[in-house]
Amino acid sequence: MFAVETLNLAKRYGKTDALRGLNFTVNEGEIMVILGPNGSGKTTLLMILCTILKPTSGTAKVVGIDVVEEGTKVREVMGIAFQEARGFWRHKPSSILRFHASMFDIDPAKRQDLIERTMKDLELWESRDKMFMHLSGGQAKRLETAKVLIQQPKLAIFDEPTSQVDLRGKRKIWDKIRELRDQGSTIIVATNEVREAEYLADRVTILHEGNRVVCDTIPKLKDAIAGGDIVEVDFEDPVPEKLVQDLNGLGGEVSLLPESNQLRAKVSKAEDWVPRMTSASYVAGAKIASIRITEPSLDDVFLHFTGKALADQP
Amino acid sequence: MSQFSRLVRIARTDFSYFFRTKWLMAVLISLSLSDMLVVGLVYTRLIPASTAIGSSYFQFLVPGIVVVGLFSAATDTGRRIWLALREGVIQYYLTLPIRTRGLVGAYIISGGLGGIVYSGALLIIAYLSLILFKAPIPIQGILYALILIPFLFVLSTGIAGLAAFFASVSRRGEMYWVYAQALQVSMVTISTVFYPAQTIAQYLPAPIATIAEYNPLSLAAGVLRNSAFGGNALETSALASLLATSLPLATIGALAYWIILRTIRLKGKP
Ligand SMILES: Nc1ncnc2c1ncn2[C@@H]1O[C@H](COP(=O)(O)OP(=O)(O)OP(=O)(O)O)[C@@H](O)[C@H]1O
Numbered sequence: 001m002f003a004v005e006t007l008n009l010a011k012r013y014g015k016t017d018a019l020r021g022l023n024f025t026v027n028e029g030e031i032m033v034i035l036g037p038n039g040s041g042k043t044t045l046l047m048i049l050c051t052i053l054k055p056t057s058g059t060a061k062v063v064g065i066d067v068v069e070e071g072t073k074v075r076e077v078m079g080i081a082f083q084e085a086r087g088f089w090r091h092k093p094s095s096i097l098r099f100h101a102s103m104f105d106i107d108p109a110k111r112q113d114l115i116e117r118t119m120k121d122l123e124l125w126e127s128r129d130k131m132f133m134h135l136s137g138g139q140a141k142r143l144e145t146a147k148v149l150i151q152q153p154k155l156a157i158f159d160e161p162t163s164q165v166d167l168r169g170k171r172k173i174w175d176k177i178r179e180l181r182d183q184g185s186t187i188i189v190a191t192n193e194v195r196e197a198e199y200l201a202d203r204v205t206i207l208h209e210g211n212r213v214v215c216d217t218i219p220k221l222k223d224a225i226a227g228g229d230i231v232e233v234d235f236e237d238p239v240p241e242k243l244v245q246d247l248n249g250l251g252g253e254v255s256l257l258p259e260s261n262q263l264r265a266k267v268s269k270a271e272d273w274v275p276r277m278t279s280a281s282y283v284a285g286a287k288i289a290s291i292r293i294t295e296p297s298l299d300d301v302f303l304h305f306t307g308k309a310l311a312d313q314p
Numbered sequence: 315m316s317q318f319s320r321l322v323r324i325a326r327t328d329f330s331y332f333f334r335t336k337w338l339m340a341v342l343i344s345l346s347l348s349d350m351l352v353v354g355l356v357y358t359r360l361i362p363a364s365t366a367i368g369s370s371y372f373q374f375l376v377p378g379i380v381v382v383g384l385f386s387a388a389t390d391t392g393r394r395i396w397l398a399l400r401e402g403v404i405q406y407y408l409t410l411p412i413r414t415r416g417l418v419g420a421y422i423i424s425g426g427l428g429g430i431v432y433s434g435a436l437l438i439i440a441y442l443s444l445i446l447f448k449a450p451i452p453i454q455g456i457l458y459a460l461i462l463i464p465f466l467f468v469l470s471t472g473i474a475g476l477a478a479f480f481a482s483v484s485r486r487g488e489m490y491w492v493y494a495q496a497l498q499v500s501m502v503t504i505s506t507v508f509y510p511a512q513t514i515a516q517y518l519p520a521p522i523a524t525i526a527e528y529n530p531l532s533l534a535a536g537v538l539r540n541s542a543f544g545g546n547a548l549e550t551s552a553l554a555s556l557l558a559t560s561l562p563l564a565t566i567g568a569l570a571y572w573i574i575l576r577t578i579r580l581k582g583k584p
């Protein structure tokens with residue numbers, strides 16, 4: 001059985017198709033990262049899974065339970081940390097967590113300890129006397145995460161858990177999410193940050209305009225792109241068109257980045273390609289300023305599958 | 315935790331927001347007390363005792379103030395729903411393992427609690443101030459007041475329902491505050507809270523007098539005057555009318571809140 005399974009799932013808001021017939025599965029005990037730019041339908045999908053939103057058509061099941069037919073049962077086994085933190089505005093963090101713990105039957109004997117420990121882990125302890133409405137954006141997001149962590153649901157959903165959170169906080173949250181998986185929860189994380197995906201994902205689903213583009217482990221996704229290495233070359237002056245053509249003849253895929261003196265090449269073996277490239281450049285009289293050799297990133301994967309760069313989506 | 319204890323827990327949390335808003339409490343209490351003491355005393359000198367109002371205007375007014383207190387506290391439900399929509403807390407509620415009707419019930423109950431707790435406190439203050447001003451309170455009146463609690467609770471849920479209805483019509487807009495004002499003015503003005511039915515019938519058109527008569531606030535004020543303060547036996551017909559006017563309002567409110575939840579489920583926002 002899948003922890004999550006959707007079939008032809010669609011959601012339409014007025015004239016906007018947020019999800020268009022999505023088929024999507026998550027295995028038990030894995031961290032599935034949903035990577036997609038703004039407006040690709042990540043939040044819509046998660047809202048349907050946590051039963052807040054009703055799909056327009058199609059079905060979704062959480063641990064085999066239909067989210068529309070048996071919403072209450074689904075809510076017993078899942079927890080969600082919202083993209084925008086939501087809390088009782090005049091409550092302090094610990095009483096928000098206490099309320100949440102009681103709703104999900106967390107053993108009262110362990111509750112206080114668990115809450116204190118989680119707040120300390122997420123560096124919320126210093127803000128324990130502030131009302132929710134006085135927390136900073138990042139603190140409120142940490143509290144969202146804390147709710148799900150103390151709940152330890154079978155299915156834990158995090159919608160952009162580290163947006164607004166500082167770098168140290170991001171690391172903490174990521175480590176806690178992995179810990180939660182190691183304790184047996186299935187996890188879905190939605191994000192538009194490649195780094196977050198690289199750090200957390202057992203598998204990644206790339207979502208684009210309401211549909212799944214591809215879903216696999218990160219190494220397999222990277223392998224799927226033609227060539228193994230990426231070479232970026234900076235030239236001192238604009239690159240002559242002729243040189244680009246010549247380089248394309250050397251094997252691999254070469255593209256000139258717009259408005260720059262930079263070339264980017266996807267090649268199977270950088271150590272073979274680079275010497276040939278340098279001599280061709282020398283012949284063409286183009287002076288090289290620097291050369292960088294990297295593995296493809298998820299950004300490249302995204303670019304490859306959608307034809308658009310994740311970083312500069314509108 | 316059972317569905318019911320989750321409902322109670324949510325009702326309690328929402329109810330606590332009535333007291334957490336300190337400025338609101340301060341304003342409410344000072345209004346109620348100044349109505350009761352200052353206005354009551356000044357007007358008592360101004361308005362001679364008559365058969366319509368009983369022994370003194372003060373004694374006529376005090377039960378009315380208790381009912382106005384109940385009204386204000388119960389309508390706070392609308393403000394809380396409005397805020398919970400704005401802050402997205404309702405979406406959070408929708409992720410909790412409780413049925414939709416449980417959520418609706420929780421809000422109606424917490425509205426009922428607000429009205430009964432606040433007006434209960436005013437009732438005690440009213441008894442004390444009557445003692446202070448050496449007005450007689452029949453002992454059986456206190457017993458009647460205790461019996462009245464469930465009826466006043468139902469009345470509160472009705473008023474809370476009306477407020478929920480207005481919160482749902484205004485959704486996220488500022489219009490809610492206009493509706494709340496209009497509700498307050500119309501329900502309290504067109505009632506026998508501040509003046510006796512005879513006076514209304516004398517000066518205002520008959521339909522208005524009828525509305526005032528069947529206004530649940532008038533009915534509640536009447537029962538309090540007659541029994542809780544007057545010591546006369548409770549009249550079943552008055553209690554029945556009170557229930558008959560309050561329950562439909564509570565139902566409207568429950569329906570309105572349920573529609574808000576359904577809209578969020580369909581459109582993703584209220
Ligand atoms: N309540 C709503 N009413 C109307 N349209 C909506 C609503 N919520 C989302 N949309 C639209 O649906 C599409 C998908 O939105 P969604 O919030 O699911 O995207 P997302 O991937 O979570 O984006 P982000 O990275 O910005 O959080 C967008 O075009 C958005 O404008």
Ligand SMILES: [Mg+2]
Nearest residue numbers: 042043044083
């Ligand atoms: Mg989103």
